[in-house]
Amino acid sequence: MIRRQEAARAAALFLSFAAFFMTCPLTLWDAALFAQISIDRAVEVLAINGLMATSAVLAVGTGLWSMARDSVRMMPAATVLGGVAYALGGSAYALVQTLALPVGPAGICVISVAMGFGLAMLVLGWCRVLCPFGLKRSLLGMSIACAMATFVELGFEAGLLPAREGAFAVLLWLGVAGPVWSACKGVGEIPAVDDTVGDHLWESMRTMVLNPCLGLFLFLFIMSAREFVFMEYEHIGAISVIGAAGIAVALVRFWPRFSLGTVYRTLLPSAAAFFIVLSSFPVGSVSFGAGFLVSHILMAAIALLALASLCAVARAGEFSSVFVGSILCVATSLAVLLGTNVAQVVPDDDALGAILLVCAMAYFVYVLASPLVDYHRLLREGEEGEEVRERDGLPQPHSDALCAALAEERNLSAREREILPYIARGHRPAYVADMLCISEHTVRTHLRNIYRKLGVGSREELIQLVENVQSALRAKSGRRLSRVCPMSFNPT
Secondary structure (H helix, E strand, C coil), X not given: CXXXXXXXHHHHHHHHHHHHHHHCHHHCCCCHHHHCCCCCHHHHHHHHHHHHHHHHHHHXXXXXXXXXCCCCCCHHHHHHHHHHHHHHHHHHHHHHHHHCCCCCHHHHHHHHHHHHHHHHHHHHHHHXXXXXXXXXXXXXXXXXXXXXXXXXXXXXXXXXXXXXXXXXXXXXXXXXXXXXXXXXXCCCCCCCCCCCHHHHHHHHHHHHHHHHHHHHHHHHHHHHHHCCEECCEECHHHHHHHHHHHHHHHHHHHCCCCCHHHHXXXXXXXXXXXXXXXXXXXXXXXXXXXXXXXXXXXXXXXHHHHHHHHHHHHHHCCCCHHHHHHXXXXXXXXXXXXXXXXXXXXCCHHHHHHHHHHHHHHHHHHHHHHHHHHHHXXXXXXXXXXXXXXXXXXCHHHHHHHHHHHHHHHCCCHHHHHHHHHHHCCCCHHHHXXXXXXXXXXXXXXXXXXXXXXXXXXXXHHHHHHHHHHHHHHHHHHHHHHHHCHHHHCCC
């Protein structure tokens, strides 16, 4: 019964996310439902600029606040207020444009600020709501929700679904229902549990938060710059989202060992190499057209993987969901703001296409080079006292119980208690980082603390210590048993 209730709640949340996706200004590059409402181009640009600038500024402020103080307690009220402001502002904007009401730039700015405030709070709210689902469940849920939303949008555009304006207003309120309900119920917040991130804040933030946001930034920037038509492909955004959703569902369904390490060390470099190959075909050729379409599907898949990765990072607790959501909101708002204005400054399609191609190429080169740079840095730093020689660890059933006893005796922290069993089983820090969805720098910092508290100097010594504890417990248990039942040890 409980599982059914949880499944129903998850389905309701992701349906709300689908409604939010259909009306979110971050996806106006292909929001057919919104696009079919009569919108003056100059007014639209003014509204988008004001909205995204407000959202970015508020997100920066919230992120800084979360680093200095406990912002978790203030977020439920802010989410509710932001949801109401977003829904009212969006309804007013659609009403003004549909009825051609004489609202000047000042009125549009007021509506934009209200929606910008609401958007920032809702992005933070959605991060709080989705972070408990982790990597696979959030990726699956968001992929299906985005695909469903895209099909519905295309249905509205094709005239298969009536009452676009009324549906838009209803979907605005449905899109805010998920985070607002969760905020009222106090659902979703997972506080940060790491106290060592400050030692390597930039590196941890870059690898776990900024890198995913960069991929999402690229996709939204390109889609915002090209809007509804890209070369000869209409609705490239919709096609990309649907294709990316299919890829994401296949990854979750058919890749059991799918993890963050899979994303960063396998999928992203493969997509980067594939993109570079596809971009080498002559412009205007059939091969270039097919490659162009596949490239955008890959970028959309990267965007979905980025969102799911951020959910996993927020769940792991290395950074709070408020901080992660703030960075996400800043990246996405700036992407749409920059993309919209670049399209205004560079109206020529060929020139704009070249600029976007260079940006995409630079990102994918960074994706290919980043693992090598990180590996070199970690190799140079080394693992304090670690032996080069590999050694098999203890079986899981034995190591977990022994590590729990050692952690209790030596007063290890919560994160150190999570890491210790993996090391005792012989796993390297990179594997532990993938499993716990935290940065390798954080794992190594905690590992040094574990070595110090346990009085060992290497992973091999740690495994040996656990083995010695196991042998001592066995001997103690044997002596106790021989006192109780001496005949059990008599060979005759």
